[in-house]
Amino acid sequence: MANVTLKNIKKSFGATHVIHGIDAEIKDGEFIVIVGPSGCGKSTLLRMVAGLETITSGDIFIGDERANEKEPMDRDIAMVFQNYALYPHMSVRQNMGYGLKIAKLPKSEIDAKVQDAAKLLQIEPLLERKPRQLSGGQRQRVAMGRAIVREPSVFLFDEPLSNLDAKLRVQMRLEIRELQEKLGITTLYVTHDQVEAMTMADRMIVMNGGIAEQIGTPLDVYEKPQTLFAAQFIGSPAMNIFDAHIEGGQVKIKDLPIGPAQSRDGPVKLGIRPEHLVKTSDAALNASIQMSEPLGANTLLHGKLTRFDNIAITASLPGVHLLETKSFHIGFAVEPANIHLFDPETGRRLPV
C-alpha cells in the first residue's frame, strides 16, 4: 500500500525529449489510468515508475521514499507486460513463484501464496501447464497472478488487454477492476483505449506529446475537458470541433448563434459531442448526411454542414435512422449547457 508521487518527471533519449515534466499525486489504493495515443510517452512514464527506464530529471516517490535510483525489485512494485512476458520453459506455478523464489522465501510459503493467487484468479487447474498451452486470456491471468503473489505496494499494467479479442477484453477489464478493489493496491494502468480509461479509472491522466493534458476522474474529463486534445481523445465518436467566434456574449458559427458565452469576443473552437446533438425541425445546423451506421440502440450519422463550407459533422441519435434517399438532410440543435469552448491558440478550455 503506498502513495505514488511524480514530481516534474522528464525523460529524454539523447537529444529527443519524450516527456516534458509530469506532476501527479496518486493516492493509496487509487486506480489511475494513463491514456493517450501511441508515442505520447505513456509507456515510458510507466517504465520510469517501474525502474526499467532511468529518469532524466524530476523525482518519483513510492510510499514516502524517493525511488529514482532504486532497482525495480527494491521498489515494491509488480508489473504486467503487454505480451505477458511469461517464462516459456516454466510451468504456471514456477512462473508465479519465481519472484518469491529469488526473494528466498521458504518453499511452503511460496506454494501457499501461489495457491491463494491461483484460487483468486481461478487458474488452479492450469498450475502445471506451460505458457504455450494456455489461451490468451489464461496467459493474461497468469501474468496477473505473478504480480499478485508478490503482494506489491503498486501494480503497473502496460497495455495488458491489447492482445485479447474484444469480448475477452470487456470481461478482463471488469476482472482487473474487481481484483484491484478487492486487494486495494495502488495501480497505474497504461492504455490507448479510451473505453478502458473511462470504465476502469478512479482518475485518468490524459497524455499527449509527453505532457499531461488533464488529470481527473473520467466523468470530469468527459464533461469538462480542460484542453482541446482531451476533448477530442476522450469520447467515442470524437467530439465535433467547429471554428466559431464569440460576438456580444453569443457563440456563433458564421452568423448562426449556438448559445451564450462568457468569454470576450474573438475566435474560439466550439466543441459539441455527437451524442449531444438533437434532431430538430427548425433548420439550425442543417446537415446533408452521407453515411449512417445503425448500432441498434443508436445510430451514428456522418454528414456535412451545407451552410458552412461543408464542415464534417458526426451525430449520435437514439433509435434507428436509415438513409432513405441519396440526399438526406437533417437539422441539428444543441443545448447551450452541452457546448465546450476552447482557446484556438492554446487549446485551453474557456468558460461557457
Next chain:
Amino acid sequence: MEQRSGMVEKRGMGLWLTHGFMITGVLIIFFPIWLAFVASTVTQPEIVSPPMPLLPGSHFWDNYKTALVSGVNVPVATMLMNSLIMAIGIAVGKIIISLLSAFAIVYFRFPGRTIFFWMIFLTLMLPVEVRILPTFEVVAGFGMLNSYSGLIFPLIASATATFLFRQFFLTIPDELAEAARVDGAQPMRFFIDIVLPMSRTNIAALFVILFIYGWNQYLWPLLITTDPEMNTIVMGIKQMFPSGDDVAEWPVIMATSILAMIPPVIVVVSMQKLFVRGLVDSEK
C-alpha cells in the same frame, strides 16, 4: 477414373525412380566404409592377395582386440580416450565461452561493445590453419605440448557459436528480461534461470556440431602431440602407416578406422531429436 489411375501409376513410377537414385547414392557412399569393415575382419595376407575380399572374414574379434589393446604405436583405446577428452573439452568449452560472450554482447551495454562483437565476428574468417604457427609458439611457450590443455585450449573460443547464440538471444523478447528484473533476478540469475533453459535445443545442436569438429581435428593434434600416448585417433590412424619398408597392418588400421567412426555416430544418433529441434524451431 482413367485419369486418376494414370496419375497413381505415374506417382508409382516416380517413387521407384527416386528410391532407385537414393539407393544408388547410398551404396556409392557406403561402399568404402563397407570395404574398410571387410578389411578389418580378415587377415593381412587375404587383403594383399588380389582380388580383394568383398565379404567379411572370420577374424573380426582378433583384429579389433589387437587394435584396442595393443594397436600399432599405442593402443587404440588410449587414442579413443584422448579424442573423447579433446572433443568433449572443445565442445563444452566452446559452448560455455560463447554462451557467456553472447550474453555479454546482447544484454550489457559497455564501451566498445560493437567493436568486440565485430572483432569476434572477424575471427570467423581465420581458420585454424592460418594462425597455426603463432598458436603453436604460444602453446609451446606455455609448455602445453603433449597435454590435454594444449589440445583443447587453442581451439576453445568459437566465433561461430558466439554468433549463433547472439542471434538466438536477440530473438528472446526484451520484456522477458524486464520481467526477470522486476522479479528481482540479477543478470547471472537471469542467465541461468531463463536464458540457459530457453537455449537448450540450440546448445544440443551446437554440441553435436562442435563435438564432431573436435573429434575430426587432424592438423593441430598432429603438430603438438609427439608422444604417441597423447595421439588422438583421427591423426593416430595416419601414424599407423609404417614408414619405409615395414608392412602396413591393414586389418588393424581398418579396425581402428571403424572404431574412430563410432563415437560421432553415437553422438549424432542419440542427440538427433534435440539437434533437429534446435535447428528447426525456436521455442519462445
